[in-house]
Structure formats: structure tokens, C-alpha cells
Amino acid sequence: MTTARLQLTDISKSYPGVRANDAVSMSVMPGEIHAVLGENGAGKSTLMKIIYGAVKPDAGSILFNGQTVQIRNPQEARALGIAMVFQHFSLFGTITVAENVWLGLDRRLTLAEVTQSIRDKASEYGLDIDPMRPVHTLSVGEMQRVEIIRALLTGPQLLILDEPTSVLVPQAVEKLFVVLKKVASAGCSILYISHKLHEIRELCDVCTVLRSGRVTGVCQPAQESNASLSRLMIGAEPPKLTRRQPQLGATVLRLRALSLARDGQFGVDLHDVTLKVHAGEVVGVAGVSGNGQKELLYAMSGEDVRSPAGTIQIGEVDASGLRPRARRRLGLHFVPEERLGRGAVPTLALSHNLLLTRSEAISHPRFAGGWIGVKQLENHARRIIERFHVKASGTAAVARSLSGGNLQKYIVGREIDANPKLFIVSQPTWGVDVGAAAQIRGEILALRDAGCAVLLVSEELDELFELSDRLHVMARGRLSPSLPIAQATVEKVGEWMSGLWDLAGQTAATRSEPALSPTGSGMSDVHLAGQTGEQHA
Numbered sequence: 001m002t003t004a005r006l007q008l009t010d011i012s013k014s015y016p017g018v019r020a021n022d023a024v025s026m027s028v029m030p031g032e033i034h035a036v037l038g039e040n041g042a043g044k045s046t047l048m049k050i051i052y053g054a055v056k057p058d059a060g061s062i063l064f065n066g067q068t069v070q071i072r073n074p075q076e077a078r079a080l081g082i083a084m085v086f087q088h089f090s091l092f093g094t095i096t097v098a099e100n101v102w103l104g105l106d107r108r109l110t111l112a113e114v115t116q117s118i119r120d121k122a123s124e125y126g127l128d129i130d131p132m133r134p135v136h137t138l139s140v141g142e143m144q145r146v147e148i149i150r151a152l153l154t155g156p157q158l159l160i161l162d163e164p165t166s167v168l169v170p171q172a173v174e175k176l177f178v179v180l181k182k183v184a185s186a187g188c189s190i191l192y193i194s195h196k197l198h199e200i201r202e203l204c205d206v207c208t209v210l211r212s213g214r215v216t217g218v219c220q221p222a223q224e225s226n227a228s229l230s231r232l233m234i235g236a237e238p239p240k241l242t243r244r245q246p247q248l249g250a251t252v253l254r255l256r257a258l259s260l261a262r263d264g265q266f267g268v269d270l271h272d273v274t275l276k277v278h279a280g281e282v283v284g285v286a287g288v289s290g291n292g293q294k295e296l297l298y299a300m301s302g303e304d305v306r307s308p309a310g311t312i313q314i315g316e317v318d319a320s321g322l323r324p325r326a327r328r329r330l331g332l333h334f335v336p337e338e339r340l341g342r343g344a345v346p347t348l349a350l351s352h353n354l355l356l357t358r359s360e361a362i363s364h365p366r367f368a369g370g371w372i373g374v375k376q377l378e379n380h381a382r383r384i385i386e387r388f389h390v391k392a393s394g395t396a397a398v399a400r401s402l403s404g405g406n407l408q409k410y411i412v413g414r415e416i417d418a419n420p421k422l423f424i425v426s427q428p429t430w431g432v433d434v435g436a437a438a439q440i441r442g443e444i445l446a447l448r449d450a451g452c453a454v455l456l457v458s459e460e461l462d463e464l465f466e467l468s469d470r471l472h473v474m475a476r477g478r479l480s481p482s483l484p485i486a487q488a489t490v491e492k493v494g495e496w497m498s499g500l501w502d503l504a505g506q507t508a509a510t511r512s513e514p515a516l517s518p519t520g521s522g523m524s525d526v527h528l529a530g531q532t533g534e535q536h537a
Contacts, residue, residue, distance in 0.1 A: 002030060003066040004027045004029055005032070006051065006062070006189065006191075007026075007028075007063035008024060008027075008047075008061075008062055009060055009061045009062075010025060010059060011023070011050060011062070012057060012058050013043075013055065013057050014058055015393075016393060018393055019213050020043045020046040020047075021057070022043075022214045023214070024043070024047060024060070024210070024213070024214070024215055028189050029189065030187050031187050031188065031189060033180065033184050033205050034190065034192065034208065035194065035203075035208070035221060036210065037197075037200060037208070037209050037210070037233050038211060038233055038433070039435060039436070041391035041402075042211055042212065042213065043210050045162060045404070048162055048191065050062075050071075052074055052082060052160060053072055053077040054074055064082075064158075082158045083151035083152075083154045083158070083160065084159075085144075085151050085160065085164055086162055087162040087404045089143045089144070089146075090147075091135045094134065095135065096132055096134055097129055097131045097138075097146050098114055098132065100135055100146065101114055101118055101146070101150045101153065104150055104154070105154065118149055118153070121149050121152055122145070125149075125175070125179045126179075127145040133266050134266070137264055137265070137266035137267065138290075139293070139294055142289060152179075152183070157187070157188055158188070158189045159183065159188055160190075161180075162193045163430075163431045164176065172288075173199070177199075192204055195434055197229045201221045201222060201225075201226070204221045205222075207219050207220070207221045211233070230435075233433065234434070234435045236435075238434045238437070239438055239442070241438065241442055244449055246282075248281055249453075250278065250315075251277070252278060252279050252314065252421060252422045252453035253312075253422055253455065254277075254312075255273050255274055255300075255311060255312055256274060256311050256313070257272045257311065259272055260304070261306075262295065268477045269292075270477045271477050273478070273479045277455050279421070280448060280449070280452075280453070282456055282467050283456070283469065283482075284467065284468030284471045284485075285455065285456065285471075285473070285474055285479075286458070286471060286472070286493050286497065287459070288459070288475070291476055291477065292474050292477035293474050294337075296457075297336065297337075297424065297457060299312065300332075300424055301324055301332070301334040301424065302319070302322055302323045302324040302327045303324060305321050314327060314332055315330060317330055319332075330421070331422055332421070332422045333357065333416075333420035333422070334415065335425040335426060335428060337426040337430065340400060340407070344356070345399060349395060349397065349399075350385070350392060350395050351381035354377060354381055357414065357418070358380070378395045385413075388412070388413035389409070389436070390406050390409050390410045391406045404430075405433055408432050412428055416443050419452075420447070421452060422453045422454075423444070424454075425455070427457070428458065429463060441463070441466060444456070465488060468488075469485055470482045470483065470484055471483045473496035473501070475496065475497055475498060
């Protein structure tokens with residue numbers, strides 16, 4: 001019999017108020033792609049961190065290649081042949097891609113050798129990245145590529161991937177699956193965490209299901225359906241979304257020919273971006289990561305106030321030069337794609353994280369001048385935790401103590417709870433389980449039905465098709481014409497992601513006004529003349 005690559009026996013780990021892993025046993029064979037499935041807070045990430053040496057178990061044993069091991073830190077894990085790609089990236093933003101990768105490799109290699117290895121590995125696997133770019137200039141999708149390349153360069157015997165496709169478009173996911181199958185065929189075992197059930201069914205050989213820290217089942221995903229996997233994971237199938245015909249109101253957000261030079265060497269210039277979002281509709285923006293979405297979101301949220309006067313209007317107000325707090329007073333609430341660092345302060349309690357965007361609503365009822373009502377703050381945070389089913393030890397739990405999906409639910413809930421007039425959200429269900437994703441999407445549709453204007457930026461095409469009334473595609477800092485969701489197909493959107501769309505017969509008004517019924521214009525895809533700049537694929 002073949003010796004298991006990894007054998008876990010009765011692994012347990014507890015935190016104050018939470019039992020993350022409860023006597024977990026699991027076996028992974030050489031060359032096996034093994035999924036670990038469970039809802040947010042089921043203990044998946046904690047278990048992976050134990051295997052990688054980042055967390056010490058309270059009890060249980062680990063065998064690696066048949067030998068009992070004590071993995072005390074990630075360095076020992078890497079020495080054994082274990083590599084991990086975290087859901088929350090472990091990269092230093094102030095240094096380059098090559099320097100980040102170099103930190104985790106054999107120091108006998110020179111930086112120049114590591115730089116060339118990155119280029120070779122990126123080319124081999126279709127994970128293009130410039131090793132000389134500072135990490136803080138990368139999009140989330142590009143950071144994901146850096147993490148995967150860094151792991152592959154160690155030549156691992158066991159590769160742990162925690163939500164590796166959460167920010168990848170379908171074409172990139174297909175390429176990644178080719179890579180992973182090739183890696184597994186060479187004998188490397190892969191532990192794969194994902195909430196995307198169709199990915200697990202397509203890619204994985206075996207699946208271990210966790211619920212509340214315990215193993216509740218082992219199955220072969222190829223023999224299961226999405227519905228049966230969902231029942232194993234959360235005990236039920238996620239509720240189906242109910243969509244109504246949009247009831248359009250006044251224009252809430254208007255961008256008028258917004259052009260903005262990149263704010264840094266590796267940014268993306270915005271070119272003549274024209275857009276309208278009305279009350280009572282969801283407008284989606286698709287695109288490959290790194291094509292100007294980050295720059296556009298910074299401009300709309302008020303983090304970048306360089307926009308020329310008259311180019312950004314919220315309601316009847318020219319908001320081009322307004323900062324985030326002033327835009328919030330106009331009814332704009334914003335969920336960024338980066339949970340830790342921008343969406344929440346990692347070391348602050350959940351209640352205190354409310355102050356990032358809700359300080360006006362949490363003032364002390366008896367005092368003015370900046371006094372905070374602590375009880376009011378805690379009660380408000382508790383309501384959000386209960387409404388959005390956030391698994392946390394309480395309102396005093398620090399943001400970084402939550403699983404990625406539970407923190408996402410809290411941040412999205414914080415902004416939805418503000419009853420915005422304009423809701424701009426980026427990657428709303430990144431790393432969220434199927435049940436929580438259905439809840440968040442349902443809340444977004446409820447906002448829209450209540451008359452809120454919603455702008456949804458996502459790299460999940462299924463999500464965009466499910467929620468959007470109209471779609472735009474962002475490519476090379478330009479925004480495509482509006483596409484009614486009834487006319488949108490994966491093939492068309494995929495072509496437009498490369499900057500291919502038909503401008504013939506499209507007037508500026510057509511591009512900016514909602515088109516909620518077929519236009520009959522007959523779109524033949526041609527390349528945009530005069531486009532320049534790198535396409536980040």
C-alpha cells in the first residue's frame with residue numbers, strides 16, 4: 001500500500017470562545033487533489049495553518065510521508081516540502097515581487113536568479129507578472145499570482161491552496177487547473193480549499209467536509225452534485241434569489257468622460273470613462289484584474305480626489321473633489337476588495353471598526369463634539385453580527401480573528417446597514433461560502449429593490465450575471481458600452497475583457513444611458529483603435 005503523504009489524527013485547536021478544530025482526522029495520498037469543504041468558520045483555514053506550522057494544535061498528531069512530525073513554524077514546513085498560498089496574502093507591500101519571493105527561498109540563490117526563476121515559472125504556467133514591480137502597486141489578482149508562483153518555486157510535495165481562484169476570471173481559473181493537474185501528476189499532493197462547488201467537482205479527487213470544526217463526511221466530488229455538496233457543507237441548499245424587474249429612479253451616480261493619469265509607475269490610466277447608475281438598478285463592471293478597476297474605485301470612493309471638476313456627480317452634487325466622509329454624507333457607501341487594511345483595521349474590535357464609516361451614527365446621545373457612545377457602538381455591531389450571521393466571539397473580537405468569509409460578511413453588512421443611496425461594492429462574495437454568498441447577494445438585490453443605486457465590480461461572471469441589470473467591461477483603463485444582461489454571454493464578455501467591443505453606431509448617450517431592453521444594434525466585435533498599455537491577463 002502507498003504511504004499517505006499526510007495523515008492527521010485527532011487534531012484539535014481552541015481559541016477563547018471558539019473550538020476551531022475538534023478531533024479532525026484526514027488522510028491525503030501522493031498526487032491526490034484533496035478538497036476541504038465547509039462553511040465560513042468551519043475550521044478549514046485553522047487546520048491548514050496547523051499543517052503549515054503557523055498555528056500550534058492543542059492535541060493530535062501529524063504524519064508526513066509516514067513519519068511523525070512536529071511542525072513548529074512555516075520554515076520547518078517548507079523544509080519538509082509543504083507550501084501554502086494563504087487566502088489573505090503574506091506579502092510586504094514596500095518591496096518588489098522578486099524580493100518577496102526571495103524571502104521564502106534558499107538564501108544561497110541570488111536575487112537575480114530568483115528574478116529569472118519567477119519569469120520562467122510565470123511563463124510556463126501562464127501566470128504573467130513583472131518581478132520588478134513593488135507589491136503595493138499590484139491588484140489583488142496579481143498578488144494571488146505572486147503567491148502561487150512563490151509556492152511553486154519551492155518544488156513542494158504538498159501544496160495547500162486557500163481560496164486560490166477567488167479573484168481569478170474563468171479563463172485564468174482554467175489555466176490554473178491545468179497547472180494544478182500537472183503538478184499533481186508529478187506526485188505532489190494538493191489540499192484545496194474553495195467555496196466554489198463546481199470547481200471542487202471538476203478538479204478534486206477526494207473531499208473532506210467540515211462543520212463546526214468536525215469532520216462530517218468524506219466523498220468523491222465527481223460523484224456529487226452542487227446541491228448534495230451544499231447539503232453536506234451547510235445542511236441545506238442555499239436559497240434561490242428572486243429577481244424583480246428594475247424600477248428605475250433618478251440618476252444617482254454620473255461619470256462624465258473621466259480621464260485620470262495613473263498615480264504611480266505601475267498604475268493604469270483611465271480614459272474617457274462615462275457611466276450612469278440610476279436608483280433601483282444594479283450596474284455590473286467586469287474585467288480582468290489590473291485593467292483600471294482599482295483606479296476607478298479610488299476615484300469614485302474619494303480616496304483619489306484628482307478627478308477634474310464635473311467628472312463625478314452624486315445626485316445633483318459635483319463630488320469630484322470631495323473626500324470619502326463628504327461623499328458618505330451624500331449617501332455613498334463603499335466596500336473595497338481588500339478586507340484587511342482597507343475594509344477593516346486588523347487589530348481593532350468589530351465594534352470599533354464601525355467607526356471607520358459610521359462615526360456620525362454612533363455619537364453619544366447626550367454629548368456632542370466627537371464623543372462616542374460605547375454601548376450604542378456595541379449594540380450596533382451586535383445587530384450587524386446577528387443580521388448577517390457573522391461567526392465571532394462577540395463585538396470585542398478583533399477583525400483579524402475572524403475567518404475571511406465572516407469578516408467579509410461583517411464589512412458588507414456594516415455598509416448595507418447604513419441604508420445607502422449609492423452602494424459601490426467590489427468583490428462582495430470573495431472567499432464566502434455558498435450560504436453566505438446567497439445571503440449577501442440577496443441583500444444587494446433588496447437594496448436595489450428599495451431604490452438604492454448599486455455599482456458592482458466583480459471578477460465572478462456568475463455573480464455579475466445573477467445580480468446585474470446592465471454590464472460594462474473594463475479593459476486597459478476604458479469602459480465598454482452598456483450591455484443589457486439579457487444580451488450578455490460569457491463568450492461576449494470574455495472578448496470584451498480583451499478590449500474588443502463594437503463602437504460603431506454607439507453615441508455617447510447610448511454608452512451612458514441604461515439599455516434594459518435589446519437594442520437590436522447587432523454587435524460585431526472589432527479592436528479598439530489606438531489603444532495602448534499593457535493588458536494584465
